[in-house]
Amino acid sequence: MKEEKMLRKLLTLGLGLIFCLGLSISAYAKTLRVAMASDPVSMDPHVQLSGGMLQYSHLVFDPLIRWTKDMKFEPRLAVKWERISPTTVRFYLRKGVKFHSGNPFTAKDVAWTMARLKKSPDFKGLFEPFAEPKIIDDYTIDIITKKPYPLLLNMATYIFPMDSKFYSGKDKNGQPKDAIVKTGPSFANSHESGTGKYYVAYREQGVKWIFKAFKNYWDKNSGNVDEIILTPIKNDATRVAALLSGDVDFIMPVPPQDYARIERNPKVQLITMPGARIITFQLNQKRRPEFANRKVRQAIVYAINNVGIVKKIMKGKATAAGQQSPEGFLGHVPELTPRYNLQKARQLMKEAGYPNGFECSMIAPNNRYVNDEKIAQAVAAMLAKIKIKVDLKTMPKAQYWDQFDARAADIQMIGWHPDTEDSANYTEFLLMCPDPKTGYGQYNSGNYCNPTVDKLILQAQTETNVKKRKAILQKVERILYNDAAFVPLHWQHLSWAASKKLKNVSDIVNKQNFPYFGDLIMD
Amino acid sequence: MFAFIIRRFFQAIFVMFLISLIGFSIQHQIGDPIRDLVGISVSKAEREALRDKLGLNDPFLVQYLRFIKKALHGDLGRSFFYKKPAVEVILSKAPATLELVFVTSILVIIFSIPLGIYCAIFPKKIISRLIMGISIIGVSIPVFLTAIMLIYIFSIKLGIMPSFGRGQTVHIFGYWDSGLFTLDGLKHLVMPSIALTSIMLPLFVRLIRAEMMEVLESEYIRFAWAKGLHPWRIWLVHAFKNTLLPVITVGGVQLGSLIAFTILTETVFQWQGLGFLFVEAVERADTTLLVAYLIFVGFVFVCINTIVDIIYGLVNPMVRVIGKK
Numbered sequence: 001m002k003e004e005k006m007l008r009k010l011l012t013l014g015l016g017l018i019f020c021l022g023l024s025i026s027a028y029a030k031t032l033r034v035a036m037a038s039d040p041v042s043m044d045p046h047v048q049l050s051g052g053m054l055q056y057s058h059l060v061f062d063p064l065i066r067w068t069k070d071m072k073f074e075p076r077l078a079v080k081w082e083r084i085s086p087t088t089v090r091f092y093l094r095k096g097v098k099f100h101s102g103n104p105f106t107a108k109d110v111a112w113t114m115a116r117l118k119k120s121p122d123f124k125g126l127f128e129p130f131a132e133p134k135i136i137d138d139y140t141i142d143i144i145t146k147k148p149y150p151l152l153l154n155m156a157t158y159i160f161p162m163d164s165k166f167y168s169g170k171d172k173n174g175q176p177k178d179a180i181v182k183t184g185p186s187f188a189n190s191h192e193s194g195t196g197k198y199y200v201a202y203r204e205q206g207v208k209w210i211f212k213a214f215k216n217y218w219d220k221n222s223g224n225v226d227e228i229i230l231t232p233i234k235n236d237a238t239r240v241a242a243l244l245s246g247d248v249d250f251i252m253p254v255p256p257q258d259y260a261r262i263e264r265n266p267k268v269q270l271i272t273m274p275g276a277r278i279i280t281f282q283l284n285q286k287r288r289p290e291f292a293n294r295k296v297r298q299a300i301v302y303a304i305n306n307v308g309i310v311k312k313i314m315k316g317k318a319t320a321a322g323q324q325s326p327e328g329f330l331g332h333v334p335e336l337t338p339r340y341n342l343q344k345a346r347q348l349m350k351e352a353g354y355p356n357g358f359e360c361s362m363i364a365p366n367n368r369y370v371n372d373e374k375i376a377q378a379v380a381a382m383l384a385k386i387k388i389k390v391d392l393k394t395m396p397k398a399q400y401w402d403q404f405d406a407r408a409a410d411i412q413m414i415g416w417h418p419d420t421e422d423s424a425n426y427t428e429f430l431l432m433c434p435d436p437k438t439g440y441g442q443y444n445s446g447n448y449c450n451p452t453v454d455k456l457i458l459q460a461q462t463e464t465n466v467k468k469r470k471a472i473l474q475k476v477e478r479i480l481y482n483d484a485a486f487v488p489l490h491w492q493h494l495s496w497a498a499s500k501k502l503k504n505v506s507d508i509v510n511k512q513n514f515p516y517f518g519d520l521i522m523d
Numbered sequence: 524m525f526a527f528i529i530r531r532f533f534q535a536i537f538v539m540f541l542i543s544l545i546g547f548s549i550q551h552q553i554g555d556p557i558r559d560l561v562g563i564s565v566s567k568a569e570r571e572a573l574r575d576k577l578g579l580n581d582p583f584l585v586q587y588l589r590f591i592k593k594a595l596h597g598d599l600g601r602s603f604f605y606k607k608p609a610v611e612v613i614l615s616k617a618p619a620t621l622e623l624v625f626v627t628s629i630l631v632i633i634f635s636i637p638l639g640i641y642c643a644i645f646p647k648k649i650i651s652r653l654i655m656g657i658s659i660i661g662v663s664i665p666v667f668l669t670a671i672m673l674i675y676i677f678s679i680k681l682g683i684m685p686s687f688g689r690g691q692t693v694h695i696f697g698y699w700d701s702g703l704f705t706l707d708g709l710k711h712l713v714m715p716s717i718a719l720t721s722i723m724l725p726l727f728v729r730l731i732r733a734e735m736m737e738v739l740e741s742e743y744i745r746f747a748w749a750k751g752l753h754p755w756r757i758w759l760v761h762a763f764k765n766t767l768l769p770v771i772t773v774g775g776v777q778l779g780s781l782i783a784f785t786i787l788t789e790t791v792f793q794w795q796g797l798g799f800l801f802v803e804a805v806e807r808a809d810t811t812l813l814v815a816y817l818i819f820v821g822f823v824f825v826c827i828n829t830i831v832d833i834i835y836g837l838v839n840p841m842v843r844v845i846g847k848k
Contacts, residue, residue: 035687041604049562121569122562182560183577183603205605206803207795233687233793234803237671241686245678367806398554398808405567419564429564439566 029226030522032502033248035239039209039232043200044188045160046180049122049419051513054158058514059211059228060100061160061194064091064110065153067421069510071328073153077105077161077195086148086464087131091156093139097218099163101193107141112164114143120180125439126155126419129461150464154420163193197222197518206232223508223520243268243497249522250502252515254495256315256370262497271506274319275494275513276326277417278426279369281362281379281487282446288360288410291446295352297484302345303386304379306338306489313374318490323477324416324426326491328511330466331423331473336481338488345386357387364392364413365400370492376413379489404445412445415492421512423473424460431485432457448485528829535825542821543594546814547587554808556603577603590814599818600811604803609815613797618699619689620789620796624781626703626716631723639731643739643766644758646732655732658725670718670791677714685711687793715792719785723777730773734766767838775831779824 040056041048058066064078078091097105111133117123118130129149134142145152167178167188177187192200197219198211209230231248233239236255242248244265254262254270262270283291283300290296307320320338325331349355364376373394380390390411395403404412418425433449434441440454456476463469480486494513498505501523508516557570557579574580578589590600599609642651678686690711692700702708738744739762747757786798793799797816804812 042606048560049564121573122565124569125564125566181606182573184601184606186606189606231688231793234799235790235793238674238687238791238793241671241674241679245674245682245686247678247686396554396806398559398806399552401558402555419562436567439568442564442566 030224031227031229032225032250032517032520032522033229033231034250034252034517035231035233035242035248036252037232037234037239039206039230041205042189043192043203044180044186045162045194046116046120046123047182047189049120049126054512055514057160057194058196059198059517060192060196060200061162062097062196064093064156064159064161066157066516067510067512067514069507071421071511073157077110078156081153081156083464084142087146088142088144089152089156090136090140090142093141094218095139097195098216099166099193099195100199100214101163101166102216103163103165103193105161105163105195106138107135108138109161109164110141110159111135112167113159113161116162116178116180117159121182123158126158130155148462148464150460150462150466150469151420151422154422158419161195166191166193198228201227219518222518223504223522225517225520225522228517240497243499246499249499250496250505250515251498252496252513253370254497256317256495259315259317259495266500268497268499269502269505270495270497271509272317272493272495273509273511274326275417275492276329276421276511277369277415277492278321278324278326279372279375279413279415279489279492280324280430281489282412282414282430282444282448283487284407284410284412284446286447287407288358290352290354290358290360291410293352294483295348296354297487299345299348299352299386300383300388301484301487302339302341302348303388304382304487304489305340307340309375309378310490313371313378314490314493317493317495318370319493320490321488323481323488324430324486325423325473325477329421329423330470331477333474333477333481336477342385349386355387357389359389359391360410361391361393361408362411362413363400363403363409364394365397366394368397368400369413369415372413372415375489379487404443407445414443414445416443423477424457427453427457427476427480431480446486448483450479450483450485453479453485527832531825531829535822538821538825539818542817543590543814544587546817547590548583550810550814553805553810553813556808556810559807559809560603594818599815602804602809602812602815604807604809604812609812612812613800613815613819614698615700616795616797616800618701619794620782620785620798622701622703623712623715623719623785623788623794623796624778626712627719627723627781628778630716630720631727634720635724635727635731639728640735640758640763642728642732643735646736654728658728661721661725664721665787666718666722667787667791669721670714670788673714673718674791684714689795715788715794718788718791719781723781726777727770727774730770731766734769735762738762738765764838768835771831771834771838775827775834779827782820782823 038052040052045053045057045061047053062076064076065073066076068074077094077097079094081089081091084090093107099105114127114130114133117127129145129147131144131146133144136142143152143156169177171177171187175186179186179188181189197214197217199214200209201212202210211228211230213226233242239251240255240258240262243251259270262268283297285292310316310318310320319326322338323333323336349357362376362380364372366373376392376394380392383390404414414430416426416430428440429443431444431448432440432454434444434447453476456472460469460472463472496505496509496515503521503523508519557573561570578586593600601607602609602612605612638654642654645651674686677684688711689702690707691705692702692708693704695701702712744757744762747761782797785796786802788794789796789798790802801816804816
């Protein structure tokens with residue numbers, strides 16, 4: 001009896017002590033509260049290729065290399081790399097790195113992850129050019145492509161090594177642990193073991209995520225945030241209100257109508273950066289014979305005041321475009337600028353034989369891109385000035401892509417951000433001759449088809465000499481510009497807003513919109 | 524009474540069946556669920572393979588029969604987005620909405636009855652006119668505007684109220700995730716319930732006032748006055764009881780719509796309930812979840828109407844429950 005009492009006392013004391021200790025630790029722990037428009041759909045980095053999933057991957061996993069703010073590569077799990085043949089790059093891996101499960105990280109995990117990427121419906125396209133990697137030793141691996149591939153390093157930013165031991169075997173339902181399941185439960189959807197700074201401590205999908213710092217994280221020079229609480233807040237006004245009222249510390253994206261309000265508030269900061277997502281219209285030459293006439297297409301480009309759209313509708317937080325590639329991309333040609341000139345547009349319409357214009361249809365989404373509906377309305381009004389009467393229909397994105405694929409209208413809106421962060425990707429998807437066999441031109445609803453462009457892009461795919469490749473890609477941009485192959489509007493800016501408690505927000509954000517929260521420093 | 528409930532039970536099943544048929548036939552108009560599951564650069568062949576795997580390419584009847592067969596076993600399919608059974612998702616979100624509706628209903632009852640009675644008894648007094656005036660404003664301001672104004676004043680300017688979410692919740696009865704038992708949870712409930720109340724309260728004040736004024740004019744009330752009864756007895760016992768009948772009818776219908784149409788309030792406050800679930804399911808074209816939600820709401824409506832009919836009979840013995848011969 002006595003002993004039991006004693007034991008109980010000791011236990012109470014012990015628990016009390018632990019509790020006090022816990023309190024004192026939590027007083028020093030730094031918690032970052034983040035609100036995004038939506039949360040990552042899964043804990044499996046290969047289940048979907050989307051911004052949200054990649055943002056998650058950068059928290060919980062580490063890539064071999066990653067993009068810096070000025071579009072260069074910096075070492076993460078690979079400490080250095082060298083090209084040893086036209087098709088091979090040798091990566092030297094970091095030693096002493098541990099997964100969240102405690103397993104050590106080796107070259108085997110890299111090879112295993114690449115094999116899994118090739119099985120993922122979302123990533124297999126991007127990793128199609130890759131052959132099987134060759135493991136040299138535990139910390140050296142040769143990544144090999146089937147043909148010389150200039151974007152090998154770009155793709156290495158998508159290799160977030162997963163814990164091969166942790167994900168091997170079968171779960172309690174008898175399903176392999178490494179299965180990639182999009183619409184049902186799976187081991188990888190609800191468990192993770194990466195090398196990243198944070199592990200998932202709690203997750204209620206669509207409601208709340210809690211990430212906690214992993215104490216064996218290899219990078220001791222990173223930021224000082226111990227805990228991240230991620231809540232999705234869908235409504236734009238509420239997301240901004242949550243930041244302004246101090247309920248959260250960091251929000252993304254920021255609605256353009258609230259930029260001024262955030263900039264005025266002394267407690268918060270707004271960070272914007274030109275992004276690579278271009279917003280364009282495609283003119284369907286198959287549906288409308290008029291659009292097959294280059295002069296008509298040029299007239300349309302000349303008639304659209306995209307500088308005005310950026311100023312009035314985007315509130316200056318976009319960059320008006322004359323081509324696909326933004327500054328910093330290989331194919332960018334500085335002299336290809338926006339060309340609004342109504343006089344010239346009317347002249348071209350006359351020359352093309354349509355002084356009295358014609359009627360056509362247009363579709364655009366209304367919840368996919370920033371201000372997409374307003375932009376479409378403005379463009380329709382601008383085309384009326386050259387007597388092209390536009391019948392505009394806008395719809396939610398859930399319905400839009402079916403319509404887009406069906407080529408349901410003469411003019412269709414599409415925005416594009418290249419997964420490869422490379423100029424050729426725009427043309428491959430948007431403007432190469434549509435071919436269901438190769439998949440090129442998958443989103444080319446304009447049916448623009450120019451064999452010279454196709455040849456140049458295919459050439460660029462295997463050209464590893466940067467100078468030569470740049471010349472090819474610039475040539476493509478010039479041809480597309482002269483042909484008025486599409487109607488360029490602008491590159492959207494990315495935006496983030498944060499409490500001033502966060503000290504180095506502008507250092508952790510980038511053009512890819514993968515904020516590196518691991519490097520964040522807060523008061 | 525028993526026969527009545529049995530009859531209602533079959534009616535509920537019929538209603539749910541009908542809703543499932545309608546929901547199922549319109550789901551393809553909402554959009555393609557596959558699009559939300561894959562990245563934009565994924566090839567068409569891959570998407571088709573996924574559609575095949577999920578059985579979305581089968582003819583309508585095949586899909587519907589498969590659905591009915593499963594539904595009879597209580598399985599309404601799996602939500603594409605949540606990767607969980609739709610019923611489970613709906614049940615996990617229901618507490619949030621039910622608590623919001625519960626608190627709102629209490630607020631409405633507490634305020635609408637005294638205010639309505641007061642305005643009916645003293646229609647000419649300044650306070651009555653003021654109440655009527657404010658109620659007009661209350662009805663005419665859309666709920667999302669009230670919500671945003673509340674957030675602006677109490678969260679941003681004064682900084683005393685949380686701006687979004689449910690706050691800290693605790694589990695009761697195993698699965699029910701409740702915000703009613705923590706201070707933080709209650710604090711988060713205040714603004715959403717006020718926003719919802721702002722729409723419902725004026726309606727009920729006006730309804731009670733109008734009904735009560737009519738009752739006060741009737742013969743038996745005059746007789747009661749002539750008998751020299753105490754005014755309070757006349758107002759509360761004789762007049763108010765008869766005012767209640769139409770109020771209960773409207774109240775029942777409104778309660779149902781409150782559950783189904785908390786959409787705006789829930790979206791503004793990031794309140795993770797059924798309304799929010801519905802909006803997101805539409806946006807993501809999560810069609811299985813959508814059909815399950817519609818069936819669930821149909822079920823709730825039938826239940827509430829049944830309960831209202833039963834209460835109706837209790838309040839007014841003159842009205843016999845249909846089916847009770």
